[in-house]
Amino acid sequence: MINYRELLGEERALVAPYQPGKPIKEVQRELCIDNVIKLASNENPLGCSDKAILALKEFLPDISRYPIGDSYYLRKKLAEFHNVGMNNILIGAGSDEIIQILYIAFLKESEEVLSPAPSFGEYYLIAKAMKSDCRWIECNDDLSFNFDNILSSITEKSRFIFLANPNNPTGLDFGEQDFIDFMDKVPSTIIVALDEAYKEYQEESRQIDTNRLMRKYKNLISLRTFSKAYGLASMRCGYIIAHEECIAMLNQIRQPFNVNMASQVMAEASLSDGVFLNKVIESNLKGKNFIYRSCEDLRLKYINTEANFIMIEVGDGKKVFDELLKLGVIVRFLGHPKLNSYIRVSIGTDKENSLFIDKLKIVLGL
Numbered sequence: 001m002i003n004y005r006e007l008l009g010e011e012r013a014l015v016a017p018y019q020p021g022k023p024i025k026e027v028q029r030e031l032c033i034d035n036v037i038k039l040a041s042n043e044n045p046l047g048c049s050d051k052a053i054l055a056l057k058e059f060l061p062d063i064s065r066y067p068i069g070d071s072y073y074l075r076k077k078l079a080e081f082h083n084v085g086m087n088n089i090l091i092g093a094g095s096d097e098i099i100q101i102l103y104i105a106f107l108k109e110s111e112e113v114l115s116p117a118p119s120f121g122e123y124y125l126i127a128k129a130m131k132s133d134c135r136w137i138e139c140n141d142d143l144s145f146n147f148d149n150i151l152s153s154i155t156e157k158s159r160f161i162f163l164a165n166p167n168n169p170t171g172l173d174f175g176e177q178d179f180i181d182f183m184d185k186v187p188s189t190i191i192v193a194l195d196e197a198y199k200e201y202q203e204e205s206r207q208i209d210t211n212r213l214m215r216k217y218k219n220l221i222s223l224r225t226f227s228k229a230y231g232l233a234s235m236r237c238g239y240i241i242a243h244e245e246c247i248a249m250l251n252q253i254r255q256p257f258n259v260n261m262a263s264q265v266m267a268e269a270s271l272s273d274g275v276f277l278n279k280v281i282e283s284n285l286k287g288k289n290f291i292y293r294s295c296e297d298l299r300l301k302y303i304n305t306e307a308n309f310i311m312i313e314v315g316d317g318k319k320v321f322d323e324l325l326k327l328g329v330i331v332r333f334l335g336h337p338k339l340n341s342y343i344r345v346s347i348g349t350d351k352e353n354s355l356f357i358d359k360l361k362i363v364l365g366l
């Protein structure tokens with residue numbers, strides 16, 4: 001008789017699947033409460049641009065048609081936006097699909113990915129799904145990346161180094177000079193993937209000019225997403241900026257209709273709405289300062305963040321996560337040994353942030 005577990009193989013069968021933040025509806029159903037807020041998946045509390053909604057409505061009559069396979073118009077818009085060539089861009093169904101496309105194209109089973117830990121779990125999970133490996137390289141005690149550690153961990157098996165900047169879950173970023181010093185030491189045959197999912201939230205003076213650096217380092221690639229600041233998480237749309245030879249090779253193995261048309265038109269329209277993006281960034285900054293001040297009043301330590309979420313030290317992180325959930329506030333407990341005393345909270349609307357602090361006070365008895 002067929003044995004599916006055996007077919008998958010014991011190593012892959014034992015990998016714990018990705019644990020997304022609990023959906024609001026699930027918590028409402030389980031706890032039989034109506035008032036639930038979700039600050040668990042670094043989503044955009046302001047939704048998305050009205051221009052994107054309008055683009056979706058206008059597109060609807062064409063839903064029976066296949067999407068534009070190479071996302072031509074979205075790539076054209078992005079090329080203008082970033083001042084790069086259209087051939088430097090590939091669109092995917094979120095960064096997740098882009099990571100998968102990269103691994104299918106360039107990662108052999110015998111090779112491995114390196115990434116500092118703690119960081120975004122998908123680098124590991126997708127590598128495992130592809131029968132390859134991802135080796136986590138411990139960060140410094142203050143949770144900043146240890147570039148020397150990463151460099152000394154490189155072996156002949158290393159094919160990718162994934163660096164989330166700002167990092168999830170810490171919210172920490174690194175500077176351009178440190179990165180250049182690092183790139184100068186990385187063998188040019190290893191692909192360095194800068195995952196810039198939260199770049200829009202970073203102060204402009206802290207942002208690395210990745211597109212300029214790419215002209216010097218052919219092995220440098222940048223991953224971007226519409227899921228965060230643009231508020232299109234549900235649409236699954238992200239992109240990679242890289243050397244045209246890299247993009248051409250990825251196109252060899254990309255599925256012909258990998259990005260649905262609704263996502264393409266919404267993402268394209270979002271890029272024309274700078275007003276909405278500024279509103280998102282301002283609101284995030286205001287929420288961040290409110291949560292910082294509230295933590296200081298409550299004498300709780302937190303990690304300064306460059307993204308749309310904050311790590312707060314609360315004692316027993318798992319217990320506080322569970323207790324907040326019972327009060328209808330979904331946050332995230334990461335479960336990494338260095339983060340046991342933390343919860344990660346996504347910055348929400350003013351109302352959500354206040355409610356979170358009120359419930360946190362109840363849980364901590366403050």
Ligand SMILES: Cc1ncc(COP(=O)(O)O)c(C=O)c1O
Nearest residue numbers: 094095096120168197225227238
């Ligand atoms: C660092 C990082 N990269 C990528 C993603 C996923 O982005 P996407 O929704 O485009 O797959 C996330 C989502 O939480 C993230 O934290």
